[in-house]
Amino acid sequence: MTDAREPLLQVRNLQLHYRTRRGTARAVDGVDLDVGRNEALVVLGESGSGKSSLAKALMRLLPRNLARFSGGVTLGGDDLMAMDDEHFRREVQWNRVSMVMQAAMNALNPVVRVGEQVAEPLRVHRGWSKDAAMERVVETFATVGVSRDFVTRYPFELSGGMRQRVVLAMALVTEPDLVILDEPTSALDVLTQASIMNVLKRIKREQGTSFILITHDVATSSELADRVALMYAGQIVEQSDARDFFHDPAHPYSKLLMDSVPRLHQSEPPGYIPGEPPDLIEPPTGCRFADRCPSRFGRCSEDPPAFELDGDRRVRCWLHEEGTDHDG
Amino acid sequence: MTAEEPLLQATNLHTWFELRQWGFLRVGSVRAVDGVNFELGRGESVAFVGESGCGKSSLARTLLGLHKPTHGDVIFEGEHLSELKGEARRQYLARVGYVQQDPFGALPPFMDVRRLLSEPLIIHGVTDRDERERRIRKVLEEVRLTQVDEILPKFPHMLSGGQQQRVVIARALLLEPAMLIADEPVSMLDASVRVEILNLLRRIQQERELTLAFITHDLSTVRHYADRIFVMYAGRVVEQAPVERLLDNPQHPYTCALLAAIADVDADNALEERAVPDGEPPSLLHPPEGCRFHPRCPQAMAGLCDRQDPPLFEPEAGHYSACWLQDPERG
Ligand SMILES: Nc1ncnc2c1ncn2[C@@H]1O[C@H](COP(=O)(O)OP(=O)(O)OP(=O)(O)O)[C@@H](O)[C@H]1O
Ligand SMILES: Nc1ncnc2c1ncn2[C@@H]1O[C@H](COP(=O)(O)OP(=O)(O)OP(=O)(O)O)[C@@H](O)[C@H]1O
Ligand code: SF4
Ligand code: SF4
Ligand SMILES: [Mg+2]
Ligand SMILES: [Mg+2]
Numbered sequence: 001m002t003d004a005r006e007p008l009l010q011v012r013n014l015q016l017h018y019r020t021r022r023g024t025a026r027a028v029d030g031v032d033l034d035v036g037r038n039e040a041l042v043v044l045g046e047s048g049s050g051k052s053s054l055a056k057a058l059m060r061l062l063p064r065n066l067a068r069f070s071g072g073v074t075l076g077g078d079d080l081m082a083m084d085d086e087h088f089r090r091e092v093q094w095n096r097v098s099m100v101m102q103a104a105m106n107a108l109n110p111v112v113r114v115g116e117q118v119a120e121p122l123r124v125h126r127g128w129s130k131d132a133a134m135e136r137v138v139e140t141f142a143t144v145g146v147s148r149d150f151v152t153r154y155p156f157e158l159s160g161g162m163r164q165r166v167v168l169a170m171a172l173v174t175e176p177d178l179v180i181l182d183e184p185t186s187a188l189d190v191l192t193q194a195s196i197m198n199v200l201k202r203i204k205r206e207q208g209t210s211f212i213l214i215t216h217d218v219a220t221s222s223e224l225a226d227r228v229a230l231m232y233a234g235q236i237v238e239q240s241d242a243r244d245f246f247h248d249p250a251h252p253y254s255k256l257l258m259d260s261v262p263r264l265h266q267s268e269p270p271g272y273i274p275g276e277p278p279d280l281i282e283p284p285t286g287c288r289f290a291d292r293c294p295s296r297f298g299r300c301s302e303d304p305p306a307f308e309l310d311g312d313r314r315v316r317c318w319l320h321e322e323g324t325d326h327d328g
Numbered sequence: 329m330t331a332e333e334p335l336l337q338a339t340n341l342h343t344w345f346e347l348r349q350w351g352f353l354r355v356g357s358v359r360a361v362d363g364v365n366f367e368l369g370r371g372e373s374v375a376f377v378g379e380s381g382c383g384k385s386s387l388a389r390t391l392l393g394l395h396k397p398t399h400g401d402v403i404f405e406g407e408h409l410s411e412l413k414g415e416a417r418r419q420y421l422a423r424v425g426y427v428q429q430d431p432f433g434a435l436p437p438f439m440d441v442r443r444l445l446s447e448p449l450i451i452h453g454v455t456d457r458d459e460r461e462r463r464i465r466k467v468l469e470e471v472r473l474t475q476v477d478e479i480l481p482k483f484p485h486m487l488s489g490g491q492q493q494r495v496v497i498a499r500a501l502l503l504e505p506a507m508l509i510a511d512e513p514v515s516m517l518d519a520s521v522r523v524e525i526l527n528l529l530r531r532i533q534q535e536r537e538l539t540l541a542f543i544t545h546d547l548s549t550v551r552h553y554a555d556r557i558f559v560m561y562a563g564r565v566v567e568q569a570p571v572e573r574l575l576d577n578p579q580h581p582y583t584c585a586l587l588a589a590i591a592d593v594d595a596d597n598a599l600e601e602r603a604v605p606d607g608e609p610p611s612l613l614h615p616p617e618g619c620r621f622h623p624r625c626p627q628a629m630a631g632l633c634d635r636q637d638p639p640l641f642e643p644e645a646g647h648y649s650a651c652w653l654q655d656p657e658r659g
Binding site for chain 2: 190192197216218223224243258262276
């Protein structure tokens with residue numbers, strides 16, 4: 001039996017590398033994560049930092065040019081990495097863990113009615129009858145705020161906001177324990193965005209679902225976040241409680257990121273982070289953030305490990321080395 | 329308003345698109361811009377905000393003369409745009425720079441940076457090659473692409489999103505326009521470079537004393553980059569005011585809803601749901617009677633808002649709102 005305190009999802013030293021013409025791109029390069037039951041973990045990071053790759057690794061949606069896929073992943077105590085593909089697909093994918101892919105609302109099948117598309121995971125993975133599946137689709141539509149009349153519509157008949165809700169319904173219809181959302185609102189207007197975040201809050205409260213919410217929009221992420229993981233060049237550089245991360249970030253990159261967040265009622269303009277992230281093909285040998293880091297010092301030419309700080313924080317930066325000494 | 333003559337005026341501007349079925353049967357008109365009036369002063373930066381489909385890009389393209397208004401006109405430096413022909417019209421396009429929505433579609437993929445910046449100069453009669461080179465280098469430095477020799481031979485796909493957008497801005501500035509219209513200049517860019525590009529635009533606008541009209545749906549940054557804000561809803565400007573007044577003392581229920589939907593980052597945001605008006609913006613083919621926001625408005629007054637279109641009221645000097653709640657005669 002699983003320990004109640006055990007996190008729902010545990011990820012250790014996850015690696016996902018791609019083969020490219022220039023060499024191996026280490027898009028996910030030693031990621032450790034924990035997601036508790038009924039918890040929302042937000043994964044932040046700029047474009048290309050490996051957020052979608054991390055999500056796909058967890059869903060085992062792997063491309064052909066895979067160079068390496070390794071590490072430890074457990075879900076509710078079950079060792080997912082030990083499962084063969086067939087077993088994983090039957091038991092886990094879209095069943096216990098589902099995902100809203102980045103830009104999925106534009107990837108709906110244009111010639112299939114949306115109700116049928118949402119019913120598909122139930123029909124294919126669970127073998128439900130058409131009627132039973134449709135009944136469940138209508139319920140799920142109600143949860144995400146889509147009227148039942150829309151079941152028979154085609155994607156082009158729906159607005160962007162409605163299509164995004166449909167895609168969300170598709171991820172929820174199997175009542176998974178964990179839902180991964182990759183940029184679920186970034187293409188939407190603020191009112192639609194806020195209304196979809198409301199839906200997610202409600203589902204989390206009423207159904208006890210856990211979420212991994214991937215985004216580069218820090219303000220929107222605070223609508224759901226219990227914990228925050230910040231990704232940089234394939235690694236998690238800080239993992240903290242949302243309150244700590246938003247109000248007292250620890251990693252130099254987290255601090256710059258938080259200073260760059262626009263605030264409606266602040267009088268100074270937001271800051272920005274100069275420079276560009278490193279190449280994932282030949283990442284620098286020391287700290288990957290060193291080039292852009294205002295606090296860089298001698299030690300930073302070595303790769304910092306993740307130091308554990310009080311309050312369940314992990315920070316990958318030499319400035320926090322002492323933290324480990326005190327704790328350990 | 330200043331006593332000085334405005335640089336640009338939009339008077340009763342309407343841009344309707346005819347919708348046809350099978351290519352000929354008229355179904356109706358999409359009223360993308362439907363009765364818009366404003367004046368833009370010289371050296372002023374204004375932001376147009378509103379939800380997707382409310383007519384922002386159509387308005388921008390009408391100001392640029394790319395759509396012919398169905399009614400009303402654009403008056404630029406005292407001249408009616410509808411009356412400009414031939415050479416005068418070309419001159420107008422040199423006076424107003426345009427940064428179009430979708431930076432990735434904005435740069436032709438087969439031209440290197442030198443060529444795509446030379447082209448507009450050649451078209452506008454800068455025949456001297458050295459003169460062109462000088463102007464191109466100057467403008468690239470202005471947009472902070474300071475490694476000019478590295479940038480010039482590159483093709484768009486070799487540039488990052490932020491660099492591409494700088495090239496697009498450089499191209500819009502090449503002909504020394506009096507005004508720049510930037511349609512969502514940063515929405516396609518990564519959050520980490522957005523502020524950098526907006527700062528750049530603001531600095532150039534102030535240094536060159538340009539009139540800058542930019543379109544955005546991000547109200548959270550607008551305070552730092554605009555002097556005035558125009559809020560659009562369903563083809564209309566529903567509220568307009570100096571930026572601080574609008575953000576700190578919004579009048580129109582739609583503006584209030586937009587502001588209430590924006591999270592200033594805070595861990596407590598996760599604890600409560602946000603108030604969001606129901607529904608979606610109306611069809612521009614059949615906009616609702618009366619106030620266009622009434623089907624979603626929490627303060628709608630039956631018998632009034634669903635029947636009569638509110639005019640623009642001026643609840644405080646320079647602050648306009650098209651809502652019956654601001655009618656001084658009411659109650
Ligand atoms: N199938 C692939 N083959 C080779 N490289 C890839 C592949 N998929 C992604 N990459 C590269 O891996 C890196 C990480 O990509 P990923 O899509 O995970 O980033 P992201 O953080 O989700 O970015 P964004 O915010 O833009 O969505 C990028 O450099 C990307 O170009
Ligand atoms: N050339 C055109 N022909 C017909 N309809 C058009 C044309 N251009 C725009 N429209 C319609 O006019 C309305 C307003 O579109 P517009 O592109 O101006 O909106 P927008 O506010 O810029 O939206 P977004 O934020 O998505 O860019 C939409 O309903 C659109 O479909
Ligand atoms: S390890 Fe050094 S370079 Fe890296 S973030 Fe910390 S201080 Fe900066
Ligand atoms: S006019 Fe009436 S319906 Fe329209 S915004 Fe004002 S109160 Fe709401
Ligand atoms: Mg991604
Ligand atoms: Mg537009």
